[in-house]
Amino acid sequence: MSKIESRVYRINPGYLVQYEEFIRSHAQFGGGSEDEKYRQARTFSSVYELYMYAFFIGLKRAARKAIYPEDRLKTFWEMENWKPRDLVDCLLACAISESNVDMNRLEVLGEAEMGEELSKVRRTIEEYANGGIVYLLGLFEKEPDLVEDEMLFIRLLSEQD
Amino acid sequence: MIIKSLTLKNFQCYFGDHVDNAFYFKEGLNLIIGDNASGKSKLFDAFFWVLKDQIFNADERVFVFTRNYKEKLISDKAKRNAQVGAKLNAEVTLIAESSQETLYRLTRIYGARKLDERQWEADSQSKLLVDEDKLGRWVPVRSQLHDSVLRRVISRDVEPYMWFQGEQVDGLMDLTDKSTLTNVINVLSNIQIYDELLTISTEGRGRAEKALRKAQQKVTKDQDRADSIGREIDAITLEIARSETDIEDYRASLETAKDRIEELVNQIDDAAKKTELKKEAERLRAEMIADEASLNKRLSGIYKNLFTKYWILRGSQVSLDRYSDKYKEYFTRHNKALAEATASRVRELPRDIPQPIHVNQMLVKERCFVCGREAKRESEAYKHILNLLSPGDGRSDEHVFANDGSKFFQKLYNNSLELKRTIAGVDESINSEFSLIQQYRGEIKKKENRIKEIRGEFTELLEDDSSENIVSAFRTHEANREKYQELLNRENRKLEAARVRKIQKVTELDSLVTGAVDELARAEDRIYADLVEVIRSTRNDVFDSLISELEDTANELFSEMTRRNRAITGRIRLKRMATGNYAPEIVDSDGYVIHSTNDSNIILVKLALIMAILMSRGKLSENYSLISDAPTSKMAKNYTVGFYEALSKNFRQSIVMTYDFLEGSSREEFSNFNMGRVYSIASEYPSGDRMDRSDLRVSISEVSL
Numbered sequence: 075m076s077k078i079e080s081r082v083y084r085i086n087p088g089y090l091v092q093y094e095e096f097i098r099s100h101a102q103f104g105g106g107s108e109d110e111k112y113r114q115a116r117t118f119s120s121v122y123e124l125y126m127y128a129f130f131i132g133l134k135r136a137a138r139k140a141i142y143p144e145d146r147l148k149t150f151w152e153m154e155n156w157k158p159r160d161l162v163d164c165l166l167a168c169a170i171s172e173s174n175v176d177m178n179r180l181e182v183l184g185e186a187e188m189g190e191e192l193s194k195v196r197r198t199i200e201e202y203a204n205g206g207i208v209y210l211l212g213l214f215e216k217e218p219d220l221v222e223d224e225m226l227f228i229r230l231l232s233e234q235d
Numbered sequence: 236m237i238i239k240s241l242t243l244k245n246f247q248c249y250f251g252d253h254v255d256n257a258f259y260f261k262e263g264l265n266l267i268i269g270d271n272a273s274g275k276s277k278l279f280d281a282f283f284w285v286l287k288d289q290i291f292n293a294d295e296r297v298f299v300f301t302r303n304y305k306e307k308l309i310s311d312k313a314k315r316n317a318q319v320g321a322k323l324n325a326e327v328t329l330i331a332e333s334s335q336e337t338l339y340r341l342t343r344i345y346g347a348r349k350l351d352e353r354q355w356e357a358d359s360q361s362k363l364l365v366d367e368d369k370l371g372r373w374v375p376v377r378s379q380l381h382d383s384v385l386r387r388v389i390s391r392d393v394e395p396y397m398w399f400q401g402e403q404v405d406g407l408m409d410l411t412d413k414s415t416l417t418n419v420i421n422v423l424s425n426i427q428i429y430d431e432l433l434t435i436s437t438e439g440r441g442r443a444e445k446a447l448r449k450a451q452q453k454v455t456k457d458q459d460r461a462d463s464i465g466r467e468i469d470a471i472t473l474e475i476a477r478s479e480t481d482i483e484d485y486r487a488s489l490e491t492a493k494d495r496i497e498e499l500v501n502q503i504d505d506a507a508k509k510t511e512l513k514k515e516a517e518r519l520r521a522e523m524i525a526d527e528a529s530l531n532k533r534l535s536g537i538y539k540n541l542f543t544k545y546w547i548l549r550g551s552q553v554s555l556d557r558y559s560d561k562y563k564e565y566f567t568r569h570n571k572a573l574a575e576a577t578a579s580r581v582r583e584l585p586r587d588i589p590q591p592i593h594v595n596q597m598l599v600k601e602r603c604f605v606c607g608r609e610a611k612r613e614s615e616a617y618k619h620i621l622n623l624l625s626p627g628d629g630r631s632d633e634h635v636f637a638n639d640g641s642k643f644f645q646k647l648y649n650n651s652l653e654l655k656r657t658i659a660g661v662d663e664s665i666n667s668e669f670s671l672i673q674q675y676r677g678e679i680k681k682k683e684n685r686i687k688e689i690r691g692e693f694t695e696l697l698e699d700d701s702s703e704n705i706v707s708a709f710r711t712h713e714a715n716r717e718k719y720q721e722l723l724n725r726e727n728r729k730l731e732a733a734r735v736r737k738i739q740k741v742t743e744l745d746s747l748v749t750g751a752v753d754e755l756a757r758a759e760d761r762i763y764a765d766l767v768e769v770i771r772s773t774r775n776d777v778f779d780s781l782i783s784e785l786e787d788t789a790n791e792l793f794s795e796m797t798r799r800n801r802a803i804t805g806r807i808r809l810k811r812m813a814t815g816n817y818a819p820e821i822v823d824s825d826g827y828v829i830h831s832t833n834d835s836n837i838i839l840v841k842l843a844l845i846m847a848i849l850m851s852r853g854k855l856s857e858n859y860s861l862i863s864d865a866p867t868s869k870m871a872k873n874y875t876v877g878f879y880e881a882l883s884k885n886f887r888q889s890i891v892m893t894y895d896f897l898e899g900s901s902r903e904e905f906s907n908f909n910m911g912r913v914y915s916i917a918s919e920y921p922s923g924d925r926m927d928r929s930d931l932r933v934s935i936s937e938v939s940l
Contacts, residue, residue, distance in 0.1 A: 078640035134550030
């Protein structure tokens with residue numbers, strides 16, 4: 075595995091601490107079998123699944139939330155642990171394309187500079203994922219009963235762009 | 236034990252010595268046939284008295300101890316014949332044989348002295364002698380062991396079901412009390428062990444949970460938060476317990492509403508229409524349950540589709556295309572840089588010249604042999620010479636790029652190309668799943684509406700047949716059914732949510748742990764949780780299979796008993812109640828409860844159930860003798876033969892006092908039964924005055940088959 079690849083998979087993106095409650099109410103924490111976890115809450119079986127969903131819905135809706143250095147972010151798990159891997163790779167491809175990271179420059183930089191350049195990818199992931207959360211929260215705020223719609227997240231995806 | 240004989244001396248109407256009043260029994264059905272007042276019930280009393288020291292007081296209809304019954308126990312004829320000052324004894328001797336073929340002799344004796352023609356001085360209590368046969372000699376058994384011998388003749392738990400009078404059958408099995416059957420099964424099976432285990436393990440689980448929490452709180456990084464989570468877990472645990480209780484209550488109320496509806500529906504006269512509607516409603520309900528299960532399965536798995544069917548990528552194609560463009564641009568620049576680097580190396584020094592051995596010498600001498608210039612260690616010239624030793628193109632690329640990411644970027648590119656076709660099909664995949672879900676929902680709604688219509692049709696049928704009160708009761712119970720079903724669903728959802736919250740809190744508490752939690756506490760918590768589940772499911776499996784076995788056996792007996800008379804077409808059904816109890820009911824071939832069953836049939840059902848219980852796993856029918864006085868007294872005559880046949884076939888030994896088969900001609904029925912001995916008894920008044928009890932004795936004759 076190249077240095078770039080291993081550094082990319084070690085990215086551990088976060089969500090803004092103020093969205094903690096949203097994350098907890100829509101994703102399962104802890105162990106248990108996959109089936110059991112889906113059955114229990116009819117939501118996402120892990121935080122990273124919800125996070126991936128938030129990223130893609132943010133991307134689809136062009137909902138990008140700017141993250142500032144003073145913002146407090148909560149991380150959960152490095153991307154190398156997320157599954158399935160081909161979806162994670164798609165997410166990375168999208169993040170690279172939406173960020174202004176210079177892929178050729180990455181190849182000639184030293185360790186420290188490479189980390190800095192890659193932070194653009196991490197930041198892009200965080201901006202779309204948190205943007206997705208903001209978009210979802212806005213929907214719930216407008217229509218609180220949407221929480222009862224067990225197919226909401228899928229419906230949102232399937233809506234025409 | 237199997238009873239070999241019963242002999243009586245001056246016991247009640249049985250005047251005379253043991254030898255005059257002797258009954259010998261074998262395995263199979265033993266009958267003592269006699270008319271009313273011939274001494275049948277007194278004989279039943281004798282079995283009871285010898286073991287229990289109690290006698291049935293016919294005036295007060297209760298069993299009383301001998302010390303309260305006094306000299307009335309002794310034959311009037313013997314008392315009349317006794318001289319003043321003489322002492323008379325009433326005695327009953329029962330000989331029983333254990334499964335090890337050891338004989339036991341039990342003799343109860345009660346005496347009274349005649350003070351004058353009217354007064355007797357009775358013993359304060361009876362005396363029991365127990366002997367064991369040892370090599371043909373009767374050897375007394377120590378009094379401390381008497382009780383254990385008595386219990387082997389008849390167990391206390393079984394006694395009401397194996398030694399009974401016909402008139403007691405009704406009380407033994409109260410079909411209106413829905414816990415009766417459960418109680419009987421509890422007494423006669425080992426199911427209580429599971430209940431006790433469940434109680435113990437549930438308590439253990441509670442303790443283990445608390446101990447684990449305590450252990451977690453000891454090594455937490457945030458004591459305040461851990462304490463607060465601990466309190467939240469306690470509150471959720473209470474909430475769960477409350478929900479479970481409410482669910483039980485709602486289930487019981489729902490069950491009651493359903494029962495009442497069933498009863499009212501049974502009152503509709505139009506049987507054909509009723510059957511048709513009921514069958515349709517039942518079919519629709521069953522289909523609805525299946526549809527709901529399929530729908531829930533689809534819904535609960537729908538979020539998985541986001542990842543397994545790549546739905547999540549819907550709308551990301553533009554961005555992926557952008558990556559493709561970016562990658563192509565990168566790729567061009569990457570290759571250009573590579574080509575330039577390779578070309579410059581070729582210009583500087585052909586790869587194969589000079590030979591590695593010369594290059595090594597150049598490094599040792601720190602001088603280039605080609606141009607003759609100095610190449611000091613760490614200098615650019617030295618590094619250049621060193622690179623000449625690197626074999627292959629790969630190393631060359633790495634030399635060009637400090638971090639070659641080409642393989643990784645290409646992997647992302649290939650991956651996005653591969654998924655392109657899948658993304659194009661996502662819309663169709665989502666639509667097809669949505670339409671399937673809609674289809675299930677539509678079907679469920681359609682069935683719900685039809686069930687409502689059926690309910691309306693039932694109401695109309697009831698209106699045709701019944702009073703306004705019944706119709707209004709029907710509507711009330713239907714409303715209750717809906718109400719409790721809704722409450723039950725809501726409470727179930729609440730319970731589920733509380734359980735999820737508890738899991739989350741427990742996980743959160745665990746995430747605060749910094750050190751090592753006592754492994755024993757963790758193991759204990761896990762083991763108790765598993766144990767509770769295992770015991771609960773095993774208990775239910777055992778109980779359900781016991782019930783199913785009981786139902787089958789009772790129905791076999793029931794059909795055996797009714798074989799000669801096809802008037803009864805029903806079968807026994809043991810219906811599981813929401814409370815976990817089972818209630819017996821007779822249903823017709825369509826599954827309707829037969830409420831108009833006559834008393835005779837009810838007795839038959841009860842006897843079938845009692846016999847089935849005794850024949851169940853404990854095989855009590857093998858180990859004890861069934862003794863009954865007039866069991867068929869409340870039974871229609873044409874079922875009695877079936878009852879005796881079932882008894883003879885299924886019980887190792889039974890001894891029955893009866894007025895059946897008084898007519899000699901009716902005894903042909905015995906020919907195919909597994910018979911023991913048959914006696915005929917009759918009361919005798921030698922002086923001819925049937926009112927003079929002091930002249931009464933019983934004549935006993937064995938009937939040869």
